Amino acid sequence: MKTFFLTLILLVSTEVFAKLNIAVSYPYIGAITKVIGAENVNVSVLAKGNWDPHFVVARPSLISKLRRSDALIINGAHLEIGWIPPLIRRANNRNILPGSKGFLDLSSSINMLQKPTSVSRAGGDVHPDGNPHFHLDPNNILLLARRVASFLSTLDPSNRSNFENNFQDFKLHWKKEMKKWAKTMASANNKKVIEYHRNFDYFLHAYHIEGIATIEPLPGIPPSSRHTIELINTIKTQHPCCIIHDVYHSTKTATYLHNKTGIKVVIMPHDIGALESIESLSELFDYLTGQFND
Amino acid sequence: MKKTLLILVPLTAIIYAQDEIQTNSFADAFSQSAFIPDISLIVDMSYVNRNLKDEEVAHLEVPGVAHGLIGGHSHGEHSHSTVNASNGFNLNYAELALHSSVDPYFDLDAVFHFSEHGVEIEEAYFTTNAIPYGFRIRGGKFLSEFGYLNNQHHHVWDFADMPLAYQAFLGGHGINEIGAQVQWLAPTSLYWMFGAEALQGENEQMFGTGAIAPAGDPEAITVSSPDQPNLFVGYTKLSGDIGDTTLLGGLSIAYGDSRIDHLEDAEAPHAFAGTSTLYGADLVIKHYFDSYSYLKWQSEWLYRDLDGMQYNYPSDDTTSFNTVALRKKQSGYYSQLLYAYDQNWRIGGRLDSIYQNDVIANSTNKEMPDDLNRYTAMIDYSTSEFARFRLQYNHNTALYNEEGEQQDVNSLIFQVNMAIGAHGAHNF
Numbered sequence: 001m002k003t004f005f006l007t008l009i010l011l012v013s014t015e016v017f018a019k020l021n022i023a024v025s026y027p028y029i030g031a032i033t034k035v036i037g038a039e040n041v042n043v044s045v046l047a048k049g050n051w052d053p054h055f056v057v058a059r060p061s062l063i064s065k066l067r068r069s070d071a072l073i074i075n076g077a078h079l080e081i082g083w084i085p086p087l088i089r090r091a092n093n094r095n096i097l098p099g100s101k102g103f104l105d106l107s108s109s110i111n112m113l114q115k116p117t118s119v120s121r122a123g124g125d126v127h128p129d130g131n132p133h134f135h136l137d138p139n140n141i142l143l144l145a146r147r148v149a150s151f152l153s154t155l156d157p158s159n160r161s162n163f164e165n166n167f168q169d170f171k172l173h174w175k176k177e178m179k180k181w182a183k184t185m186a187s188a189n190n191k192k193v194i195e196y197h198r199n200f201d202y203f204l205h206a207y208h209i210e211g212i213a214t215i216e217p218l219p220g221i222p223p224s225s226r227h228t229i230e231l232i233n234t235i236k237t238q239h240p241c242c243i244i245h246d247v248y249h250s251t252k253t254a255t256y257l258h259n260k261t262g263i264k265v266v267i268m269p270h271d272i273g274a275l276e277s278i279e280s281l282s283e284l285f286d287y288l289t290g291q292f293n294d
Numbered sequence: 295m296k297k298t299l300l301i302l303v304p305l306t307a308i309i310y311a312q313d314e315i316q317t318n319s320f321a322d323a324f325s326q327s328a329f330i331p332d333i334s335l336i337v338d339m340s341y342v343n344r345n346l347k348d349e350e351v352a353h354l355e356v357p358g359v360a361h362g363l364i365g366g367h368s369h370g371e372h373s374h375s376t377v378n379a380s381n382g383f384n385l386n387y388a389e390l391a392l393h394s395s396v397d398p399y400f401d402l403d404a405v406f407h408f409s410e411h412g413v414e415i416e417e418a419y420f421t422t423n424a425i426p427y428g429f430r431i432r433g434g435k436f437l438s439e440f441g442y443l444n445n446q447h448h449h450v451w452d453f454a455d456m457p458l459a460y461q462a463f464l465g466g467h468g469i470n471e472i473g474a475q476v477q478w479l480a481p482t483s484l485y486w487m488f489g490a491e492a493l494q495g496e497n498e499q500m501f502g503t504g505a506i507a508p509a510g511d512p513e514a515i516t517v518s519s520p521d522q523p524n525l526f527v528g529y530t531k532l533s534g535d536i537g538d539t540t541l542l543g544g545l546s547i548a549y550g551d552s553r554i555d556h557l558e559d560a561e562a563p564h565a566f567a568g569t570s571t572l573y574g575a576d577l578v579i580k581h582y583f584d585s586y587s588y589l590k591w592q593s594e595w596l597y598r599d600l601d602g603m604q605y606n607y608p609s610d611d612t613t614s615f616n617t618v619a620l621r622k623k624q625s626g627y628y629s630q631l632l633y634a635y636d637q638n639w640r641i642g643g644r645l646d647s648i649y650q651n652d653v654i655a656n657s658t659n660k661e662m663p664d665d666l667n668r669y670t671a672m673i674d675y676s677t678s679e680f681a682r683f684r685l686q687y688n689h690n691t692a693l694y695n696e697e698g699e700q701q702d703v704n705s706l707i708f709q710v711n712m713a714i715g716a717h718g719a720h721n722f
Contacts (some may be wrong), residue, residue: 052585060533292546
């Protein structure tokens, strides 16, 4: 029995009490939280960046991460509906419950695109609050960072000025980056693209690119041959520049469309870690904008 | 005049009705529709083709363990119908599930199991969410977290039916009892959970809360009912990841008094009273190839020890009992492998076995068969997360007829499972 308790004490990290432990759902939120929180927070990211953000496995190890967190920051807008609720129900941690002081839903800071006026599963796996992939508009990153800064300040008021300064520094840096990206993307204005799922629409919106169709016939419904034949016609009549494709769906249909019509297929990372080379927010947008630079 | 009046009446009605509509927005001020809980309905149906007729299957038993495993069966006023019971079409159930927060401190869940034979409250429980130090308390009727599969609902299972050892030892509902549960999650980097449950113990296959008395003289209580609650369950579960592989293991124990009453059975009426313990060990290993494709190996081992007295009627007399000191030590396991090719297709195989079947009556081992196996293969296709079509084949060698002859039972099951509404995501 003695050894049992000793092991238990050893397993409990002693650091726990020094910094704020923040759990976040996706890597991009982790990056923002690290920039703003810096040395005053420990960040643990639940989902992997190279996997479909809709389908994260609710592994028990994620429950123990939530158990030891002081706060939880999620993307929201139903993106995590398939995996975070069962984790919260088992984490037995009242600090991170929705509605509590330690819970932040980032979607509440964003004006969302594509809010459906009516919702039915006959229309596929629709997000009732609108398109939740809002972090791919670089303007939104600033809004989110602002929100994270005030969230951290309410959790740890003694470091308010640190968080505020970190945010101001980040804002300056990010505005410079955005100018660079706007320049790169100027030539892409009014281009047309095809996506697999509508997960790059905020990026397209930011740079005035039109997403004219998706490879999946309806959200969350895998490609069908009838829909693919329609896409071939769409490509032939509307001449989109390319298919922008996420890293986690099979490119089988995209390759087929390429073979039939010659359309270019461009792989687009959606988050940090989606491709091994992408380790920061700046690298993510450098890569995304670089894909249109030709 | 009359005519004018007749026209006037509906006219005034319309005028007032329009007035009503204009002021109707007041009603919204008290609308509570935003508080409607998450509601979902899950319907499960199947088409079954067996090599034996329904009435033949209904009389088969796992010798020394359980009878009437497949098909509807009845003892006394209780009649049970398991899933996929009949040849041809089966409407297995329509399950209505509700979930919502009660207030900042509690969640409430309920699952109503509708079948053609009636409605059962399968679950109705509250769960705390605001207790500190990693504790959580649940109370009401719920599925025990003994083992891995017991806590999962039928629609989550990777096969259309329950593993043989579970069904034979615990019956088609597993440990589904009224009681209280406390769980504690250790603040460790590995997932490490401890749980304890005090349950009423009404499970008819292994426990039970009734008194035992001969049917011919019901006043003469031979064995009184046990202290209630009668069933105590404890378990611990440990989980961690190695790269893209998750391991989850658990050890469980369930202990209680047995009052198994089959005195109203038409064939060989009997009863059993004693103490019973069920031990369980489970291991799940799941490896992910990408977001949609995985390989999952899931195994559970069960061992039960029943120690007590069996009561039988002496020939035609139902006013007194003959007694036999009876001990049953029985072990079984299932092991299943599942491969998800993508979001649509999955394929799986399962091996079921009860390999230890020591039934010792008055110190003599009754030499019951102990090679009770079942082999299962399945393939399923999901059009979305909410609809699944499954084809399953079972070859069952665990069933015996009343003459003690082993009977092969082969079943082909085509199962359709669909869900609508707001249904919460599932645990690992």
